Structures are given as C-alpha cells and as structure tokens.
Amino acid sequence: MERESVLKVALISYTPEPELVVATAMRQSRYKGGVINLTLKSEDVKHLIELALKLGHLSVFEYISFTFAIEGISRACSHQFVRHRLFAFTQQSQRYVKERNFPFIIPETVKKNSEAEKVFIKAMEYIAGAYDKLSALVPIEDARFVLPNATETKIVATANARELMHFFKLRCDEHAQWEIRRMAKAMFEEVKKVAPNIFSESNLKLFV
Numbered sequence: 541m542e543r544e545s546v547l548k549v550a551l552i553s554y555t556p557e558p559e560l561v562v563a564t565a566m567r568q569s570r571y572k573g574g575v576i577n578l579t580l581k582s583e584d585v586k587h588l589i590e591l592a593l594k595l596g597h598l599s600v601f602e603y604i605s606f607t608f609a610i611e612g613i614s615r616a617c618s619h620q621f622v623r624h625r626l627f628a629f630t631q632q633s634q635r636y637v638k639e640r641n642f643p644f645i646i647p648e649t650v651k652k653n654s655e656a657e658k659v660f661i662k663a664m665e666y667i668a669g670a671y672d673k674l675s676a677l678v679p680i681e682d683a684r685f686v687l688p689n690a691t692e693t694k695i696v697a698t699a700n701a702r703e704l705m706h707f708f709k710l711r712c713d714e715h716a717q718w719e720i721r722r723m724a725k726a727m728f729e730e731v732k733k734v735a736p737n738i739f740s741e742s743n744l745k746l747f748v
C-alpha cells in the first residue's frame with residue numbers, strides 16, 4: 541500500500557561520552573577530592589552506573605540527553621508519546637504542512653483481515669477526498685479536522701536518561717499499546733548502542 545508509512549527512529553544527537561558523565565557525577569558523591577582531572581576506567585564507569593541504579597541515585601542520569609527524529613508513527617501514537625512531560629517535542633504541524641494524499645499507519649490486525657483492510661482503505665480514501673475538497677474551501681488548519689488518528693506524523697523528541705528510563709519502563713512493557721511499544725523499543729535499541737551500561741535489557745527492571 542503506497543500511502544502506508546513505515547516506522548523510522550534515528551538518534552540524531554546525544555551528550556558526548558554519556559556514561560562517563562554519569563559515572564563522574566556518581567563518583568563525586570563518594571569522593572573527597574574533585575573530579576576535574578579524574579580518569580575513570582571503563583570498569584569504574586560500569587560499576588558506578590550499576591551502583592547508581594541499585595541505590596536509586598537517579599539524579600545522576602539527568603546530566604545526559606538524547607535527541608530522536610521519529611517518522612512513520614500515527615497521530616494516535618504521538619498523542620500517547622507527548623503525555624511524557626519531561627521530553628521536549630517538535631511535531632510536524634498540520635497547520636502548515638498540507639497532507640496531500642496523507643500517509644497513514646495500518647494496524648497489523650487490520651492488515652491480517654482482508655475485510656477489515658478493505659473497510660480501512662476505503663475510509664482513508666474517502667477522508668483524503670474530503671480533506672482535499674475542504675482544503676480548497678477553508679484554511680488547512682480547519683480542513684485537518686477530518687484527518688484520522690491513523691494519519692502519519694513526524695516528531696523530534698529529546699529527553700534526559702532518567703526520563704528515558706521511566707519512558708522505557710512504561711512503554712516497552714507488554715501492557716503498553718503496540719505502536720508506542722514498537723517505537724519505544726526502537727528508541728531503546730538506539731540508546732543501547734551509545735550507553736549500553738545504562739540501557740540494557742537486564743536494567744529495564746530497575747527503571748522506575
């Protein structure tokens with residue numbers, strides 16, 4: 541289906557040496573001297589991060605931030621995402637971007653049921669037609685009122701590691717709705733590459 545969007549998650553920026561920053565802060569809390577010229581070995585970094593997680597000394601995870609560019613999610617998903625208040629968000633605007641033949645997300649349950657898929661696609665075609673007609677008659681900020689939850693959106697989101705840990709705890713969980721869970725897991729895979737001592741599967745149970 542040409543107008544179906546595919547999830548894309550990219551980590552576009554993050555604090556340099558994120559784990560070293562966390563570990564250095566953690567070391568300062570237990571170190572008589574200063575940390576300005578301190579050299580931490582990789583095993584110290586791992587140990588200090590484990591200690592911070594074990595003790596619930598979670599403020600040390602607030603020093604490091606991660607910025608994601610995300611595409612191919614529905615407005616239903618982004619609505620859940622933006623409830624996480626400690627993220628910073630910039631979402632593609634439906635006031636300024638005209639949704640010509642708007643792309644959309646199709647749930648797997650719909651794709652697997654041919655009758656449901658027909659109903660779904662027919663609804664999308666009808667809405668696309670209505671939106672096009674309306675946008676010739678009224679401003680697009682008003683035409684967008686007919687667009688569905690399935691409409692694809694793009695969003696840039698930044699959070700510190702503490703908020704990310706909380707987000708992953710809630711949204712990688714099996715009780716989370718499938719689309720935000722899929723997105724959260726893709727974000728988790730990205731941060732795992734750059735901060736593997738913090739974002740590991742075994743640490744997920746320690747996140748709060």
Ligand SMILES: Cc1cc2nc3c(=O)[nH]c(=O)nc-3n(C[C@H](O)[C@H](O)[C@H](O)COP(=O)(O)OP(=O)(O)OC[C@H]3O[C@@H](n4cnc5c(N)ncnc54)[C@H](O)[C@@H]3O)c2cc1C
Nearest residue numbers: 620622623624625626627703706707710711715716717748
């Ligand atoms: C499975 C699931 C089902 C859900 N179902 C619904 C639903 O049916 N309806 C609905 O409306 N929402 C629902 N939600 C959304 C949920 O209620 C939260 O709004 C969302 O998960 C954001 O979580 P949060 O508020 O903990 O986190 P964030 O906004 O990410 O904040 C992180 C943490 O900061 C602290 N914090 C942030 N702001 C404040 C504040 N003002 N005061 C005190 N502490 C604060 C809290 O400790 C909070 O946990 C659901 C969420 C999940 C995971």
